[in-house]
Structure formats: C-alpha cells, structure tokens
Amino acid sequence: MSAAWTTEVLKLRRSPVTRTAFAAMALIAPLFAVGAALLIARGSPTGTGSMAGAKIAGMVQGTGWDAVTAGFGQVVSVLWLLGTGIVAAWSCGREFSDRTLGQLLALPTSAGRIAMAKLGSVLVWAASTVVAAAALTLVGGAAAGLGAPTVDDLRSLGTGVLAGVAAAWLALPFAWVATVGRGYLPAVGALLGVVLVSQVVVLLGGGAWFPWAVPSLLVGTGGETAAVAVSPVGVALVVVVGALAWGVTVRAWARLQLM
Amino acid sequence: MTGLRACGIVRRFGPVTAVDGVDLDVLPGQVHALVGLNGSGKTTLMRMLVGVLRPDEGLVRFDGAAGPHGALTGHVIDVPAAYGELTVAENLWAAARLRGVPGAAARSAAAVAAAAVGIDDLVGRRAAGLSLGNRQRLGLASALVHDPEVLILDEPTNGLDPAGVLAVRRLLLDRAHEHGCAVLVSSHHLDELARIADRITVLHRGRVVGALEPDGVDLEARFFAMVAEADGLDLSAEPPLVPGGRS
Numbered sequence: 431m432s433a434a435w436t437t438e439v440l441k442l443r444r445s446p447v448t449r450t451a452f453a454a455m456a457l458i459a460p461l462f463a464v465g466a467a468l469l470i471a472r473g474s475p476t477g478t479g480s481m482a483g484a485k486i487a488g489m490v491q492g493t494g495w496d497a498v499t500a501g502f503g504q505v506v507s508v509l510w511l512l513g514t515g516i517v518a519a520w521s522c523g524r525e526f527s528d529r530t531l532g533q534l535l536a537l538p539t540s541a542g543r544i545a546m547a548k549l550g551s552v553l554v555w556a557a558s559t560v561v562a563a564a565a566l567t568l569v570g571g572a573a574a575g576l577g578a579p580t581v582d583d584l585r586s587l588g589t590g591v592l593a594g595v596a597a598a599w600l601a602l603p604f605a606w607v608a609t610v611g612r613g614y615l616p617a618v619g620a621l622l623g624v625v626l627v628s629q630v631v632v633l634l635g636g637g638a639w640f641p642w643a644v645p646s647l648l649v650g651t652g653g654e655t656a657a658v659a660v661s662p663v664g665v666a667l668v669v670v671v672g673a674l675a676w677g678v679t680v681r682a683w684a685r686l687q688l689m
Numbered sequence: 690m691t692g693l694r695a696c697g698i699v700r701r702f703g704p705v706t707a708v709d710g711v712d713l714d715v716l717p718g719q720v721h722a723l724v725g726l727n728g729s730g731k732t733t734l735m736r737m738l739v740g741v742l743r744p745d746e747g748l749v750r751f752d753g754a755a756g757p758h759g760a761l762t763g764h765v766i767d768v769p770a771a772y773g774e775l776t777v778a779e780n781l782w783a784a785a786r787l788r789g790v791p792g793a794a795a796r797s798a799a800a801v802a803a804a805a806v807g808i809d810d811l812v813g814r815r816a817a818g819l820s821l822g823n824r825q826r827l828g829l830a831s832a833l834v835h836d837p838e839v840l841i842l843d844e845p846t847n848g849l850d851p852a853g854v855l856a857v858r859r860l861l862l863d864r865a866h867e868h869g870c871a872v873l874v875s876s877h878h879l880d881e882l883a884r885i886a887d888r889i890t891v892l893h894r895g896r897v898v899g900a901l902e903p904d905g906v907d908l909e910a911r912f913f914a915m916v917a918e919a920d921g922l923d924l925s926a927e928p929p930l931v932p933g934g935r936s
Binding site for chain 1 (some may be wrong): 702
C-alpha cells in the first residue's frame with residue numbers, strides 16, 4: 431500500500447468517529463432486520479399479538495427470512511448513506527477543523543493522492559462493514575430460530591449488500607462538500623438535507639430517477655411497483671454521482687491551499 | 690546542500706497585500722531569522738516558501754535541490770499538526786511515510802525524531818492528551834523525521850518551557866551547522882534569535898524593511914527603530930508638548 435493509503439487507513443482504524451459509526455452500522459442493521467422478523471412473527475391482525483409487530487408488518491414485506499432480508503435492505507440503504515456520509519465528511523473536513531491540513535500539503539505525496547486514499551479507504555470500510563452486517567444478520571436469524579436461509583434468501587441479502595455499497599458510493603459527494611466548505615459541519619448539513627429531499631421526492635413520485643432514493647427503492651422500501659419503476663437511467667445516475675464526486679473531490683484537494 | 694530563494698513574492702487577500710515583493714534567501718548551513726510585528730506577513734511568506742500557499746507573483750527556488758521539494762523541506766507553520774487519535778509514534782510514522790521515508794525505515798526515523806526533541810518517553814501516548822509544549826515538540830519532530838535539508842519554522846518555541854526552548858535552540862544550531870541544513874525561523878523573542886541566528890531579516894507590512902546584525906547591541910531598540918522608520922516615524926524626536934499637560 432502507498433504512504434497515503436497506509437496513513438489514511440491508520441487514521442480510520444484509530445478514529446473514534448469511524449469506529450463508532452461503523453460499529454453502530456454493523457449492529458443496527460442485523461438487529462433491525464432480525465428484530466423486525468421476530469416482531470412480525472408475534473404480530474396478529476386480530477389484535478391479540480404485538481402492536482409493534484403489526485406496524486412493522488406494514489413496513490417490511492413477508493415473514494421469516496423474507497422479512498429479514500427485506501428489513502436488512504431497507505435499513506442498509508439509508509443507514510449506509512448516513513453513516514458513510516458522516517465518516518467521509520469527517521475524513522476530509524477534519525483536516526480543516528483540526529488544523530492538520532498544512533501537514534498534508536507540499537509533500538512528495540500529492541494532496542490528490544491523499545484525497546483518493548481518503549475516499550477509497552472510507553469506501554472499503556463501508557463495504558466491509560455491510561458484508562459483516564450481512565453475516566451478523568445470517569447468524570442472528572439462525573439464532574432466532576428462523577432455520578437455514580434458502581438460496582433466494584441469500585440472493586435477497588446480497589441485494590441488500592449491494593444497496594449498502596451503492597449508498598456508500600452516494601455518500602462521496604459529502605466529502606467534496608466538506609472540502610469546499612473547509613470543515614465537516616457543512617457536509618453533515620448537506621447530508622441531512624439530501625436525506626430529507628429524498629423522502630419528499632419519493633412521496634412526489636420522482637424517486638425512480640433521484641440517485642439517493644434509488645438504492646432503497648430497489649430493495650423494496652416503496653413496494654414492488656416502485657422497485658420495478660426504477661429505470662436503468664436511475665441506476666446509471668447512482669454510478670455517475672459517485673464517480674463525479676470522486677473526481678471533483680480529488681481535483682479540489684489537488685488545488686488546495688492553506689489560507 | 691539545498692538553499693531556498695524567494696524572488697519578488699507577492700500575495701494578496703482581496704484588497705490587502707499580505708506579502709509585497711519579498712526577496713529572501715536562506716543559505717545552507719545558516720539559521721536565517723525572520724522578525725516582524727503581528728500581521729507583518731511572516732506566516733504568509735513562510736506558507737508560500739513551503740508551498741502550501743501559492744504566490745500571486747514571484748517565485749520560490751530550491752537551489753541545488755536533488756529531489757521533490759516536499760521531501761527536502763520540513764516545516765511547522767501556524768500550529769503544530771498532530772492527529773489526536775494517533776499516538777506520538779504513529780503520528781511520526783505517518784509524517785515520515787508521507788514525506789517519502791520508505792516503510793521499513795519509517796519506524797526508526799520516528800524514534801530518532803522523537804528522541805531529538807525529547808519526547809521519546811511519550812511515544813505510546815495519544816497526541817490528544819499531550820500538553821501544548823509536547824504537542825509543539827511533536828510538530829518539530831514531524832518536521833525533522835525525514836532529515837530535511839530545508840527547515841521552515843514559524844514560532845518554534847511557542848508553548849515550550851525554558852528547557853524546551855534551550856533544546857530547540859541547540860537543535861536548530863545542530864541542524865544548520867553540523868548537517869548543513871538551511872533554517873528559516875520566525876520568532877518574537879529577539880534575544881532568543883540573537884543567540885542562534887546568522888542573519889536577521891525584518892519584515893513589516895509585507896515588505897522587507899532591513900536586516901539586523903545578530904551580534905549587535907540592543908537588538909530590540911534597533912528593530913523598533915527600523916519598523917518606525919518604515920512607517921515614516923522619527924523615534925529620536927522629542928515628544929510634542931501637550932498644552933496644559935505635564936512636561
């Protein structure tokens with residue numbers, strides 16, 4: 431690994447922000463997915479079961495492993511955007527807030543390479559965490575007595591993993607906001623704004639093309655009709671937004687000055 | 690050995706010209722001190738010399754440089770940079786790697802730099818828990834970890850106790866006179882600079898207004914006279930009599 435990569439990976443490994451965010455993500459997703467399935471199993475349309483279960487059944491489709499994988503996809507597609515967005519924003523913005531930027535400029539290792547290492551290491555952590563969360567979900571589901579998952583269940587869980595990776599990819603623009611905003615707070619504000627706007631856009635029926643809504647729609651958050659309505663253009667926009675964010679963030683870092 | 694030369698450096702921030710046509714050279718084997726009042730442009734000038742800020746006009750040259758500037762230069766400007774979540778050893782290891790020290794040598798380079806500034810007993814401690822003085826020492830060690838040929842240090846004794854000031858003084862003299870390093874240092878402590886500097890340049894309102902002899906008498910008085918003269922004031926004149934006031 432290059433000097434920039436080893437340094438950025440070390441900073442991520444040691445950072446309480448990263449540890450807390452990714453540990454919370456790795457635990458919340460399986461707890462929600464398995465917990466939702468268990469609550470649905472205890473719910474009852476006649477009102478004799480759990481009220482929470484009945485409510486969850488309205489949000490998460492199916493029962494047993496179907497509910498687990500559906501719940502996993504739904505929570506991951508939002509949580510990975512929020513969690514990875516915070517870490518990506520912190521990774522770039524903390525160099526300004528902590529006044530460490532001067533140490534990263536005018537080095538034999540270019541600032542552009544450092545930015546690539548920041549974005550790449552955050553993505554690798556996010557992807558590894560969603561895989562770990564999926565594994566924990568499988569263990570949790572089996573421990574909860576759901577039996578062994580079928581191949582279709584594993585395929586659905588895999589779709590959830592892909593939704594998590596896509597959500598993490600869509601978090602890269604917040605690294606750029608943190609860079610041009612010279613701190614992580616503007617990026618956290620932008621992140622919350624995008625999550626809010628996504629909800630509104632989905633309610634208005636435009637989620638199929640709004641990149642930040644696409645992963646959660648694809649895993650069935652808006653129902654099967656909404657999932658089918660996501661066009662290849664919507665998926666392509668997810669790829670383009672992340673790639674564009676990568677490019678402009680690296681370019682912004684390459685031009686940074688210590689004012 | 691590598692020296693540093695600035696030619697006609699200008700930097701503006703909106704309507705304010707922070708550095709206005711500065712020529713400066715820092716020779717190998719010498720400690721060159723930069724003095725000036727607050728806001729005189731010292732930090733802005735040093736940032737441009739290091740390469741973390743681009744000048745609007747003029748250029749910075751590394752004479753005799755045999756590698757990329759970043760690998761040859763060590764700097765502490767503004768505040769000493771340290772990552773609070775990393776230990777002292779990890780901070781120095783990261784600084785070494787980013788400055789081009791190969792992975793196999795980075796750990797020993799970090800240990801040597803920590804010992805050079807007297808924090809070898811703190812290598813396992815997180816930077817967030819360091820005192821201001823030890824954080825300053827860590828910043829200095831980061832600047833030295835790759836054995837640079839040019840050192841640019843802005844107020845390097847900030848926050849240090851008297852023993853630390855003495856250690857930094859010895860360190861800078863050793864780097865310059867024994868290792869042939871070109872050292873540019875800024876400070877408000879004129880008596881301290883008089884003890885280590887081979888040359889002293891006075892910066893005022895973004896311009897070089899003169900040079901002081903380090904071994905001359907009453908450095909402070911000569912500094913203020915030079916600054917006042919640059920502002921068009923005559924300090925030798927009698928103060929005007931105030932009507933009704935005491936003479």
